[in-house]
Each structure stands twice: as structure tokens, then as C-alpha cells.
Amino acid sequence: MENPQSSAPKTPTVIDIQTETPVRDHIVWSLFNTIFLNWCCLGFAAFAYSVKSxxxxxxxxMTGAQNFxxxxxxxxxxALVLGLLLTITSIAVIFTRLQFALSFRI
Structure with a gap:
């Protein structure tokens, strides 16, 4: 007894498994920059792009989310770099003026 042969060609089964890469939207960082380091409104713009993402x-x-x-x-x-630089510069200027004012008072 022989097995009957099929005339249809054998095709392999392909299973496409998509690995979902998480897209970080940076919304917490954007909220922090909006509240604390919002020089030139960069923190607010970052928050808007985070919400869009x-x-x-x-x-x-996912492509649009990654771009945003x-x-x-x-x-x-x-916003973070500019905020830190401007904050440090502002503190340095205040202390320099205070030092200068105190030196003439004596």
C-alpha cells in the first residue's frame, strides 16, 4: 500500500511574529521641564510632542510615535541643558553682585 501523492506543491508555513518595541514618550521628563526648567518654553513644546507621541x-x-x-x-x-546653564549663571551673577556690594560696604 502506497501513500497517494498530491499534485499540489508543498509550501512552508511562515509565521510572522512581530516584536513590539516599546516607544518611550518622555512625558514625565517633559512635565518636569515644563514645571521647573521652562526657559524659552522648550519644556512646554517637549510636553506637546510627548502627548502627540x-x-x-x-x-x-509606531513610526509616528517614534518620530514625535x-x-x-x-x-x-x-531645555534641561539650557535651564541648568541659565540657572547656574543666574546664581553666579547674584552671588557676584552680592560679594561686590558687600566689599564696598566695609
């Missing part, structure tokens, strides 16, 4: 992620548009998240990360970095 979160919206795109909820819709399922990348922009938010760049704006957050700029």
Missing part, C-alpha cells in the same frame, strides 16, 4: 502610540502608529518621541527627547535635552 502618546496619542500616536495609542492609535498604533525623538523630537520630544531632543527638546527635553535642550
Amino acid at each position: 502618546r496619542d500616536r502610540k495609542m492609535v498604533g502608529d 518621541a525623538s523630537t520630544a527627547k531632543c527638546l527635553n535635552t535642550c
